Amino acid sequence: MSVTIYDIAREAGVGVGTVSRVLNNHPSVSAKSKERVLDVADRLQYVPNAAAQRLARRKSRTVTIIMPHISNNYFVELLGGVQDKLYDEDYDMLLYGVNQPQQLQHYLRRAIRAGHSDGLLIASLDLPSDFPDMYVKRNFPIVLLDRHHPSFDCFHIDNVSSAYEATRYLISLGHNAIAMISGNNDSSPSIQRARGYSTAIAEHTHVSDGGIHHPGDDLRNDGFNRNAGHEVMSRLLRLSPAERPTAVFAASDIQAIGALHAMKESGLRCPEDISIIGFDDIDLARYYDLTTMRQPIRRLGKLGIERLFRRMEDASLPIEQQQFTPELVIRRTTAPPPSRFPVV
Amino acid sequence: MSVTIYDIAREAGVGVGTVSRVLNNHPSVSAKSKERVLDVADRLQYVPNAAAQRLARRKSRTVTIIMPHISNNYFVELLGGVQDKLYDEDYDMLLYGVNQPQQLQHYLRRAIRAGHSDGLLIASLDLPSDFPDMYVKRNFPIVLLDRHHPSFDCFHIDNVSSAYEATRYLISLGHNAIAMISGNNDSSPSIQRARGYSTAIAEHTHVSDGGIHHPGDDLRNDGFNRNAGHEVMSRLLRLSPAERPTAVFAASDIQAIGALHAMKESGLRCPEDISIIGFDDIDLARYYDLTTMRQPIRRLGKLGIERLFRRMEDASLPIEQQQFTPELVIRRTTAPPPSRFPVV
DNA sequence: TTGAAAGCGCTAACAC
DNA sequence: GTGTTAGCGCTTTCAA
Numbered sequence: 089m090s091v092t093i094y095d096i097a098r099e100a101g102v103g104v105g106t107v108s109r110v111l112n113n114h115p116s117v118s119a120k121s122k123e124r125v126l127d128v129a130d131r132l133q134y135v136p137n138a139a140a141q142r143l144a145r146r147k148s149r150t151v152t153i154i155m156p157h158i159s160n161n162y163f164v165e166l167l168g169g170v171q172d173k174l175y176d177e178d179y180d181m182l183l184y185g186v187n188q189p190q191q192l193q194h195y196l197r198r199a200i201r202a203g204h205s206d207g208l209l210i211a212s213l214d215l216p217s218d219f220p221d222m223y224v225k226r227n228f229p230i231v232l233l234d235r236h237h238p239s240f241d242c243f244h245i246d247n248v249s250s251a252y253e254a255t256r257y258l259i260s261l262g263h264n265a266i267a268m269i270s271g272n273n274d275s276s277p278s279i280q281r282a283r284g285y286s287t288a289i290a291e292h293t294h295v296s297d298g299g300i301h302h303p304g305d306d307l308r309n310d311g312f313n314r315n316a317g318h319e320v321m322s323r324l325l326r327l328s329p330a331e332r333p334t335a336v337f338a339a340s341d342i343q344a345i346g347a348l349h350a351m352k353e354s355g356l357r358c359p360e361d362i363s364i365i366g367f368d369d370i371d372l373a374r375y376y377d378l379t380t381m382r383q384p385i386r387r388l389g390k391l392g393i394e395r396l397f398r399r400m401e402d403a404s405l406p407i408e409q410q411q412f413t414p415e416l417v418i419r420r421t422t423a424p425p426p427s428r429f430p431v432v
Numbered sequence: 433m434s435v436t437i438y439d440i441a442r443e444a445g446v447g448v449g450t451v452s453r454v455l456n457n458h459p460s461v462s463a464k465s466k467e468r469v470l471d472v473a474d475r476l477q478y479v480p481n482a483a484a485q486r487l488a489r490r491k492s493r494t495v496t497i498i499m500p501h502i503s504n505n506y507f508v509e510l511l512g513g514v515q516d517k518l519y520d521e522d523y524d525m526l527l528y529g530v531n532q533p534q535q536l537q538h539y540l541r542r543a544i545r546a547g548h549s550d551g552l553l554i555a556s557l558d559l560p561s562d563f564p565d566m567y568v569k570r571n572f573p574i575v576l577l578d579r580h581h582p583s584f585d586c587f588h589i590d591n592v593s594s595a596y597e598a599t600r601y602l603i604s605l606g607h608n609a610i611a612m613i614s615g616n617n618d619s620s621p622s623i624q625r626a627r628g629y630s631t632a633i634a635e636h637t638h639v640s641d642g643g644i645h646h647p648g649d650d651l652r653n654d655g656f657n658r659n660a661g662h663e664v665m666s667r668l669l670r671l672s673p674a675e676r677p678t679a680v681f682a683a684s685d686i687q688a689i690g691a692l693h694a695m696k697e698s699g700l701r702c703p704e705d706i707s708i709i710g711f712d713d714i715d716l717a718r719y720y721d722l723t724t725m726r727q728p729i730r731r732l733g734k735l736g737i738e739r740l741f742r743r744m745e746d747a748s749l750p751i752e753q754q755q756f757t758p759e760l761v762i763r764r765t766t767a768p769p770p771s772r773f774p775v776v
Numbered sequence: 777t778t779g780a781a782a783g784c785g786c787t788a789a790c791a792c
Numbered sequence: 793g794t795g796t797t798a799g800c801g802c803t804t805t806c807a808a
Binding site for chain 1: 793794795796797799800801802
């Protein structure tokens, strides 16, 4: 049905070896053969069969990326850092979006099949406990982003100290009734950020802890989604003004944005009534003038993919792990607290 | 190096045909063989070679998606509608993000190679003029999203009539000095929306056309970006109050938001001083209380991928083209014009 | 039901 | 330099 190198060989009066050599720019072919082959290939509109190439070369020129279901700007940015490199290297990108933990298992199995892809980038996903063993043994090139594991190359941030710093900033503004909007209780960044928050609160005894609040309804993306932020903030806003925190630390920008919407719906102003600080500095944060902790998201993506290429070349490389420290970006959703007992 | 069906066949004392049948759940195998093969496969930790399967089956179980460089919520939504279906069908998704027109050519060539993917979804991208011929002939399954072309299945919206309606709405509010913030002059939605605008203006002779203004600086994403909206609006605001339009139609929400920021910086209020209507109804629109034309983005993605699967099953299907009509969503950035000659 | 064997389309080693 | 040939690992037809 479709034209193969045998067709070209026959038409051009050469062997398939020569055709293959020409098509792959192998040096040892005469100019004459080269021209003839190229001519015929062009005339026949030859297009190589990708599956056959993969099988024969034992290389797929494809990289698999597994990340939470793309429903979120964080991943848009991460991918941005990855795509350019792939284009430069002429590699394809196979993308899996994970909704539920079970899917991760499924995708992992697919991803490491021979002939499927040559390397794997896993972002923002905790590995199943039985996973590392199996894959470390296979020695399949894997790089982790936004997560840490001793057996793999990792590029991630220090969640604990960043959350600590974010909370400290609210305290430094004079807030002494602070609460946290957290994510799902079993995602590691969520846990780590909560720990940083708690440490900061504990160190300042004059600050009352408004608690760490987990979303109940929408747990997509580990609770790092807009609905979750909206839901939790709505809960906080139902408290009496005296019980209500004057500042809130959201575990992610996208939740902070949900919280901002909840405030707006309740007729409250940010930062006049309640200050909000987020985490990540996704693109949207700028639009919302959101104070936040900036993660070098795009940079993580870029470093990760570059490392993956190096590892695909040389599987015996020593493991590389890099931790980054987010920086505080002050915008306009944080301010000193309102007086709690206004003159009547 | 890695274990093949030959290894399994040998160990299990059967032929490779039987192994293959067992692995593919072919009905005619004895329970005994089945058990033995499965046992050995499990013990040897067998994983099939994807490239070999593709070559032999002449199917890749992969769908390619080409869209503008993902930098934008629009595409997050679109992909959301696509991924679920792919998971259900157990297909892989190969994703290409296009930055510059030349990349599109490159990706198209890759995508239609045999053994690469079984179908192609192209979103929000104008096809190169020489493309259709080549691919129509090959009969490769292709579905277009957010664009129209007579030779392919298409799911898109009626840009002309929506822009017309948006403009009419401004006129109905009493505005008679209106301008448009447009995108890059060679993207088709940009052109179509400008046409709808012009038609509406032309039909109302008492309305003075403030012109169609294209961004000069930032042409990313066809000019559908925040900077572009900001830049153009700033230009309009430098006009004297008498020359200034009282209402503006922005070709996209994201530009409208840039325009809103420009107004704020100039100390002007929306809608009191100038009304603004956007286009798309992205997530942010709600937050900014932006009046806009709502596109069924997620739905387009879902319909597109479903159609693609049907076409992959049956390439001889007649072409299906569906055009949707965005709906007007009235929020709070539009109002009747201020009196143009206020009493001093 | 099952084994043998012929592809799928390409690469690469080998001999000339 | 170039043709021939043996894989790559799997599916599927054909006989038995």
